[in-house]
Amino acid sequence: MKCPFCGSQDTSVIDSRPADDNTSIRRRRSCPECGKRFTTYEKVETIPLIVIKKDNNREPYDRTKIEKGVLIACRKRPVSAAQISKVVDEIETEIFSLEEKEIPSTRIGEIVMEHLENVDPVAYVRFASVYREFKDVNTFMDELKRVLDK
Incomplete structure (x- = not known):
């Protein structure tokens, strides 16, 4: 070295x-x-991972995009930097444990939402509203009802 x-x-x-x-x-x-x-x-060096975007373009996996999305979702919430770092590590571990060479961005979004739902319900709904592109208040309310019913 x-x-x-x-x-x-x-x-x-x-x-x-x-x-x-x-x-x-x-x-x-x-x-x-x-x-x-x-x-x-x-x-450990991992296999290069390619992300298939919604428009079918392909780009290399970038951890910072997940970190940025989680940080924005958790802004002004009682979630510590250590918790955010831990959840991003867990998300990344789950993504790489799939052992795929290519993964759809939609699958990554679902994994992020699964983990955020366990960390903070508000952060989860924030992320889901952007990720799922809620079109109106009713869609937003449906998701809130689903979270509250759990």
């Missing part, structure tokens, strides 16, 4: 342990050239 401070190619691992999310390894490293220490994270 190349030292980010001096560029030396000869760094050594001091300590390794699972990261907080338990899906990666946190390594403390030391550079014998400059004496500085730094942290790296090692994560």
Whole structure:
């Protein structure tokens, strides 16, 4: 691993342990050239995932789009940053556990809604209203009734 401070190619691992999310390894490293220490994270490389959009265009999977949607849905709600990060990790884990090379964006939206419904009902309805493109108040009310009946 190349030292980010001096560029030396000869760094050594001091300590390794699972990261907080338990899906990666946190390594403390030391550079014998400059004496500085730094942290790296090692994560399993996943197969490239292609998202099939509603208009049949294809684009590479982008985690930040899920994060952005969840953040907007949870805005001004009692959902902590840690909860948001955890739910995005869970969503991503579920998506990649499908072991598909291509996945429709509609399936990703359904997975996001399933997880948001467990986190915060208001955030769920907000996300659903945009994702399902509610056309009128009646559609919105139908979804609210479904949530309240649970």
